Amino acid sequence: MIEVTLKDGAKKYFEHPHTVADIAKRISEGLARVAVCAKVNGQLVDLSTVIARDCTLEIITLKDREGLDVYRHTTAHILAQAVKQIWPTCKLGIGPTIENGFYYDIDFTTPITQDNLAQIEEEMKKIIKSNFAIERFTLPRKEAIQLMQRYGENYKLELIQNLPIATEISFYKQGGFVDLCRGVHLPSTGGIKAFKLLSVTGAYWRGNENNKMLTRIYGTAFEKKEELIAYLEAVEEAKKRDHNKIGRELGIFMTDNNIGQGLPLFMPKGAKILQIMSRFVEDEEERRGYKLTKTPYMAKSDLYKISGHWQHYKDGMFVVGDEENERDEVMALRPMTCPFQYTIFNNGLKSYRDLPLRYNETSTLFRNENSGEMHGLIRLRQFTLSDGHLVVAPEQLEEEFAGVVDLVCYVLKTFGLEDDVKYRFSKWDPNAKNDKYIHDPETWNVAERTMEKILNHLKIDYTVGVGEAAFYGPKLDIQIKNVHGKEDTLITIQVDMFLAKNFDMTYINEQGVKTYPYIIHRSSIGCYERTLALLIEKYAGAFPLWLSPTQAIILPVSDKFLPYAQKVERAMRLLGLRVEVDKRNEKIGYKIREAQLEKIPYMLIVGEKEAESNTVSVRTRGQGVENESMSLEQVIAKLRRENDEKIIF
């Protein structure tokens, strides 16, 4: 007797082994129709898997995440089969599922372009229509290798060679096509109802830039056509919020061919927002006991040799002067602020009474990124960081770290971003290339254990990123996704274990002994440009009042009321509100439309009625909102309150 325990706890008994598909049928015909695969004892398996022993069984459908992944993975195999049929000489790499679809990396002998996607889709449709059975089979390692050699699949061969020696190698066969694959798959190719190939890009084999670049075809698949269409529309919709598009449309920033990549120009509106942001951050830091510094944008190479940047980060720096020429003084634009603030700390002997010492600086940095890496305001060659370093005694580390986390959370909340971020504990990778990290496993372990303790104590919900640390220490990175779903670091808090020693930073402790301090390297809102990008996307350009470059625009109904409009403007400006008057000789409907498109929070309409009664007609940028007539004092009080309390709607 075989006992099968279902997800709801019910038990089924069978005298003989049955396939998962059969068991599903016995449970219900309806379930059998929607079954995609199953979990047996928690392990994902094909429907054809034979159940011969007692187990727990959960039938997976397309409503489950795993089911959808299986469905998409099968689509990736159909893509591979189609490509092999059209270009028999191409070699297959890997074809996994990703968050919103799948991709397949393929080495084409003759490169293909986006124009070929339609052709491939047609071939895929034929394969789907043929409804080939998808059969799993396994081979011993040796035979698996022979099979892949026979097919000439050298990438698959490499994958097999990296599998543990003992494992049986599994393959899937559909029609005349065989692919190395762990599985799981649909029972036949006909199960795919809606898919689309999205793009062709390059991707290095095994993610290593020293390897050959293969062609990556991205695609997605859904249970129903309507879902596919809805997904594609949602992607298009998201692109409308793209900061790189609306940031330019709204006159926040621009770029210029003659100025260069990664060097945006902030126009008056963008510059205003950046100023509001940095004033807020600097004021808040001052309130929390930070001391502002202002340090040079460049330094002699000597400084970077002490900090280790010369050894670990030279490719990322803009070096000024020729090292080969003895008469040149070799300088570099700074990629980080740390060594400068450390130098300030070192000016004068420090006592334990000086600690914790919290330095902050609105710091402009320069990093020579590779040309393809720049992206809108998110990846730049020059950017300004809300940077800072806390020099603390060992026993102060935890409290100060917690203080930094508190500041960061407060700042995120004020900008309305607190629900959009994820925390990542970024560790070093002991197996990384020699020069990526300072090699001192013991210190790394100590620092990482300390940080882990602090994070757990603060009850921060984090993921771990191995190989994501800075060259000098582990980090708590605060991650955020942009409109394309790509994740970037917004804020970083690091425990720096090496640079203090390199710079011989010490303080005299209570016992009169020279001691190395701990250093927390942190930013409070990250780099302003990147944060601005994320804010543009979050609010689709309709910033909260306190961040809006123009908070209200006064719209006179006609020229006759311009004097009153200007009176209102003066009154509001005097109290620190950022207001403009639309003086143009246009109809009121036209001016409203323009203000609406500029996403100005408030429109104050003034005409005969208002001028006589010393009021304004208030319209908000939200659609369908009734206008409200308010006295000048009322509207000023309302806007000031909204501004001062940094209210986010």
Add this chain to the structure above:
RNA sequence: GCUUAUGUGGCGCAGGAGGUAGCGCACAUCCUUGGUAAGGAUGAGGUCACGAGUUCAAAUCUCGUCAUAAGCUCCA
């Protein structure tokens, strides 16, 4: 840096089988002084990213450079 695309007046786009460019918005002037998402007329503005090559002739073809987008690698 690599892969695939793109680069036409301030912006968004047409066109371009090689024979010296169009539209909409914006801008200027005039008419209209109009009450909650585009009133009308007239006009100015570009040698089609830049450089080289092919050609009688290039914005249109070729190559290179620069820039932009998505992805890879890298990273705040």
